[in-house]
Amino acid sequence: MDYDKFLEQKIKKHVKNGFTISEDILNSNLFPFQKFIVSKALEVGKYAIFADCGLGKTIIQLEWAYQVWKYTHQPVLILAPLAVSGQTIQEGKKFGIEVFKYSEIENPITTGYGGIWISNYEQLDNINCNIFDGVVLDESSILKNYTGKIKNKIIDNFSDTKYKLCCTATPSPNDLNEIGNHSEFLDVMEAPEMRARWFIRDEGINNYRLKGHAEEDFYGWVGTWASVLRMPSDIGFKNDGFILPPLNFIEDKIITSKRDNGKLFNDIAVDATNYHQELRSSMKERLNKVVEIANRNKNENCIIWIRQNIEGDYLKNLLLDAREVRGCESTESKENKLLGFANNKFRILITKPKIAQFGMNYQNCHTQIFASLDFSFESLYQSIRRSYRFKQDKEVNIYLITTDTMENVTDAINKKQNNHNKMMEGIIMSANKKTYKLKTDYKKIEIKTDDYHIIQGDSCEIMKEIPDNSIDFSVFSPPFSNLFIYSDNIRDIGNCVNHEEFYRNYKFILKELYRIIAPGRLVAIHTKDLAIYKNSSGYTGLYDFTGNCHRLTESVGFKYHSKITIWTDPVLEMQRTKTQRLLYKQVTSDSSYSGIGLPEYVTIYKKWEGDEDDWTPITNLTKQNFTLEQWQQWASPVWMDIRRTDVLNDYRGARDNRDEKHICPLQMGVIARCISLWSNEGDKVFTPFMGIGSEVYQAVKMNRKGMGIELKDSYFEMAKKNLEQLMKEKKQEQLF
Numbered sequence: 001m002d003y004d005k006f007l008e009q010k011i012k013k014h015v016k017n018g019f020t021i022s023e024d025i026l027n028s029n030l031f032p033f034q035k036f037i038v039s040k041a042l043e044v045g046k047y048a049i050f051a052d053c054g055l056g057k058t059i060i061q062l063e064w065a066y067q068v069w070k071y072t073h074q075p076v077l078i079l080a081p082l083a084v085s086g087q088t089i090q091e092g093k094k095f096g097i098e099v100f101k102y103s104e105i106e107n108p109i110t111t112g113y114g115g116i117w118i119s120n121y122e123q124l125d126n127i128n129c130n131i132f133d134g135v136v137l138d139e140s141s142i143l144k145n146y147t148g149k150i151k152n153k154i155i156d157n158f159s160d161t162k163y164k165l166c167c168t169a170t171p172s173p174n175d176l177n178e179i180g181n182h183s184e185f186l187d188v189m190e191a192p193e194m195r196a197r198w199f200i201r202d203e204g205i206n207n208y209r210l211k212g213h214a215e216e217d218f219y220g221w222v223g224t225w226a227s228v229l230r231m232p233s234d235i236g237f238k239n240d241g242f243i244l245p246p247l248n249f250i251e252d253k254i255i256t257s258k259r260d261n262g263k264l265f266n267d268i269a270v271d272a273t274n275y276h277q278e279l280r281s282s283m284k285e286r287l288n289k290v291v292e293i294a295n296r297n298k299n300e301n302c303i304i305w306i307r308q309n310i311e312g313d314y315l316k317n318l319l320l321d322a323r324e325v326r327g328c329e330s331t332e333s334k335e336n337k338l339l340g341f342a343n344n345k346f347r348i349l350i351t352k353p354k355i356a357q358f359g360m361n362y363q364n365c366h367t368q369i370f371a372s373l374d375f376s377f378e379s380l381y382q383s384i385r386r387s388y389r390f391k392q393d394k395e396v397n398i399y400l401i402t403t404d405t406m407e408n409v410t411d412a413i414n415k416k417q418n419n420h421n422k423m424m425e426g427i428i429m430s431a432n433k434k435t436y437k438l439k440t441d442y443k444k445i446e447i448k449t450d451d452y453h454i455i456q457g458d459s460c461e462i463m464k465e466i467p468d469n470s471i472d473f474s475v476f477s478p479p480f481s482n483l484f485i486y487s488d489n490i491r492d493i494g495n496c497v498n499h500e501e502f503y504r505n506y507k508f509i510l511k512e513l514y515r516i517i518a519p520g521r522l523v524a525i526h527t528k529d530l531a532i533y534k535n536s537s538g539y540t541g542l543y544d545f546t547g548n549c550h551r552l553t554e555s556v557g558f559k560y561h562s563k564i565t566i567w568t569d570p571v572l573e574m575q576r577t578k579t580q581r582l583l584y585k586q587v588t589s590d591s592s593y594s595g596i597g598l599p600e601y602v603t604i605y606k607k608w609e610g611d612e613d614d615w616t617p618i619t620n621l622t623k624q625n626f627t628l629e630q631w632q633q634w635a636s637p638v639w640m641d642i643r644r645t646d647v648l649n650d651y652r653g654a655r656d657n658r659d660e661k662h663i664c665p666l667q668m669g670v671i672a673r674c675i676s677l678w679s680n681e682g683d684k685v686f687t688p689f690m691g692i693g694s695e696v697y698q699a700v701k702m703n704r705k706g707m708g709i710e711l712k713d714s715y716f717e718m719a720k721k722n723l724e725q726l727m728k729e730k731k732q733e734q735l736f
Contacts, residue, residue, distance in 0.1 A: 478527070
């Protein structure tokens with residue numbers, strides 16, 4: 001296969017596999033913006049709706065399910081949180097859409113009826129998922145909360161379902177797990193590919209953020225398979241009827257009694273370790289305030305959100321018109337109570353956010369009391385939105401009971417809310433206005449001087465222009481498969497869906513590299529093995545990237561010459577990644593999960609071709625410039641003295657504010673040793689992955705002719721400025 005055909009196969013497009021209908025035939029109860037969303041979701045076939053609470057996701061998903069059933073004549077399943085099933089069935093009746101509750105006794109097989117069926121996520125093991133042509137995940141943020149086997153079960157059980165719809169209110173645009181799992185469930189893109197394409201790893205385990213230059217492109221991609229809105233106006237419609245009355249936050253801070261902590265004052269911060277202990281210590285002081293607020297108006301319904309069962313016991317003894325819903329109750333009991341409160345059968349509902357924060361409609365309640373807060377912004381947001389939603393016509397009062405010993409919890413919530421608002425503005429602006437498309441072209445820029453020759457472009461194409469046997473030495477660090485994607489260009493070799501596609505792409509470069517290297521000369525390739533994580537692969541371990549690259553390099557004709565191991569500090573790696581295999585506590589608890597640090601490698605290959613007598617010898621090193629002691633150090637199979645920070649810095653002004661630093665530049669000391677060992681002064685040193693110019697820079701510094709190719713324009717610009725700076729420094733040295 002030639003390169004052009006490979007690129008055609010490599011381009012991934014989100015193909016619409018739905019069907020088109022006229023908005024005129026949709027349910028007349030739908031608002032215009034809801035009809036727009038339903039018709040778009042049906043057209044795409046596999047779609048997500050990230051819409052704020054109260055924008056009518058229930059009727060949207062009911063109408064979507066109804067239209068899928070009409071089109072396919074096959075049953076459609078809605079999966080919903082606990083107690084939401086009953087409300088959805090009631091909502092369906094109001095809109096003329098019949099919904100049946102799924103059970104092992106009554107289901108599409110036993111009844112012989114297609115239609116729309118609904119069940120709770122807790123019943124997933126009891127559902128025959130293969131019989132449904134369509135599925136709706138109501139409150140689909142459950143894909144973030146469930147990890148490992150449960151999350152995979154949801155994705156796997158509906159892997160062959162033709163039509164899919166996800167509905168949730170608060171997808172945090174920077175929450176990697178939630179966005180990635182939605183994309184994976186909807187068959188748009190697997191989560192690891194999404195992570196590699198647009199995110200970069202920060203300090204800490206599994207901690208990622210959007211690349212500075214990737215925000216607009218990432219959000220635009222989300223917009224191809226999701227509607228994102230907080231108000232109808234976000235997608236071009238009027239907000240009539242959706243402007244809610246005021247939402248009032250009233251904080252009651254409890255000054256706790258003096259703790260026996262050996263200090264003059266109580267601590268003002270808690271962490272995950274002592275959070276629950278502090279709740280118990282301040283319980284009576286907090287809950288007495290809750291009771292006072294709940295009894296101020298005995299004609300008003302009230303929701304009290306608690307964190308511990310002991311809090312529920314205390315409150316029930318003081319609030320006789322209250323009912324508590326606990327997780328240990330039967331599903332039927334919980335549903336009856338949650339629906340009973342919605343139907344005004346009792347005045348006060350006491351429960352935990354994890355039980356009732358999703359899906360329920362409690363517009364009959366205008367007062368909520370949080371007996372305490374935890375660090376979850378989403379939990380607080382979703383809980384408030386049970387009352388503060390469409391069709392709420394009264395002011396809603398939210399009482400937050402805080403303490404002087406937990407001030408950091410309130411600060412964390414406020415910070416997360418500010419970040420959430422900022423991110424939602426960004427995603428709404430980009431996702432609803434930009435059409436996502438991968439770049440396929442590039443601009444060729446060539447700069448050639450007496451000392452270096454650098455080219456911006458696609459190495460697979462540009463290398464074809466380099467004459468046979470014209471390169472004396474090559475040293476480089478290729479992208480580590482699809483671990484990092486450096487740009488949104490499909491020609492980016494790291495822009496691959498999996499390891500196999502990477503190797504197919506990389507082989508085009510290796511073939512050309514073998515052709516242009518002079519006979520008898522060498523290539524030095526820097527690699528490392530890759531970590532495999534349980535949350536994405538189901539197990540932890542290592543991927544033999546170095547070994548697979550080695551076999552691929554030999555397959556194009558190069559002969560294995562030697563290999564250098566570059567020692568890396570396991571303590572620094574542990575501090576940077578927090579990886580389980582390097583934690584000391586893991587060794588002392590279960591060392592079967594412990595491992596060693598990840599070294600790096602430089603593997604040397606030789607072009608063994610033609611008559612050896614015609615090869616140009618490398619005579620750069622002599623007894624005068626290279627001592628026996630130094631040779632013994634360099635000849636060691638492990639280089640122990642390479643500094644990881646010894647990399648080419650981005651010169652001031654070379655990097656755009658929104659661009660990222662070059663993710664993994666090769667250390668200058670490694671490049672310098674390789675150039676000294678395997679090239680002569682005046683030789684041409686080449687890299688097909690120039691990045692910010694490290695190899696070319698070091699070659700020119702050591703009086704070689706540097707040559708490099710780089711696809712990414714911002715990296716090419718950095719390399720250009722780095723080389724210009726080097727030439728200025730060399731001229732200054734010559735003056736003195």
